Amino acid sequence: MAEGETLFCAFHPGTPTTLRCNRCGRPICVRCAVQTPVGYRCRECVAGQQAIFFNARWMDYGIAAVVAVLSGLISAPIVAALSFWAIFAGPLVGSLTAEAVHRLIGRRRGRWIWLVVSVGLAVGLAVWRLPLLRASPLLLTRFLWDGIYLALAISTIIGYLRFWR
Numbered sequence: 134m135a136e137g138e139t140l141f142c143a144f145h146p147g148t149p150t151t152l153r154c155n156r157c158g159r160p161i162c163v164r165c166a167v168q169t170p171v172g173y174r175c176r177e178c179v180a181g182q183q184a185i186f187f188n189a190r191w192m193d194y195g196i197a198a199v200v201a202v203l204s205g206l207i208s209a210p211i212v213a214a215l216s217f218w219a220i221f222a223g224p225l226v227g228s229l230t231a232e233a234v235h236r237l238i239g240r241r242r243g244r245w246i247w248l249v250v251s252v253g254l255a256v257g258l259a260v261w262r263l264p265l266l267r268a269s270p271l272l273l274t275r276f277l278w279d280g281i282y283l284a285l286a287i288s289t290i291i292g293y294l295r296f297w298r
């Protein structure tokens with residue numbers, strides 16, 4: 134760009150400017166420029182980036198729910214047998230479930246995938262535990278380990294699917 138060359142905003146052709154979007158290179162005026170951690174960008178580039186960040190399809194939520202419920206169903210009897218050792222099963226089941234979902238949905242990201250997986254896992258566990266609870270409420274102490282297991286599994290899932298990637 135030559136010194137003193139006058140640019141006009143790509144979105145407002147009548148507005149002279151000296152700024153350029155640092156991603157697509159288009160001249161942009163102060164009204165169009167969005168300040169990002171990596172510099173000024175046009176709104177289109179910022180919007181495009183956000184769309185890529187959350188690119189999960191509706192099908193992905195269905196897959197995530199099915200995988201999570203299955204994982205909850207499979208792990209519930211194991212957790213019941215483990216009692217105290219359930220504190221190790223929580224993070225393990227959480228990370229395995231999150232990894233399985235992540236691969237099955239083609240590594241796409243969804244804003245609420247973590248929530249669907251967490252609820253699915255809890256539903257899988259509840260299917261096993263609720264009839265037990267109705268049969269004998271005195272078994273409540275046993276649900277302590279279930280609660281700890283579920284809390285650890287869900288915090289692992291949130292860390293994995295929401296923040297890590």
Ligand SMILES: [Zn+2]
Pocket residue numbers: 154155156157158159174175176177178179
């Ligand atoms: Zn741009």
Ligand SMILES: [Zn+2]
Pocket residue numbers: 142143144145148161162163164165
């Ligand atoms: Zn503009």
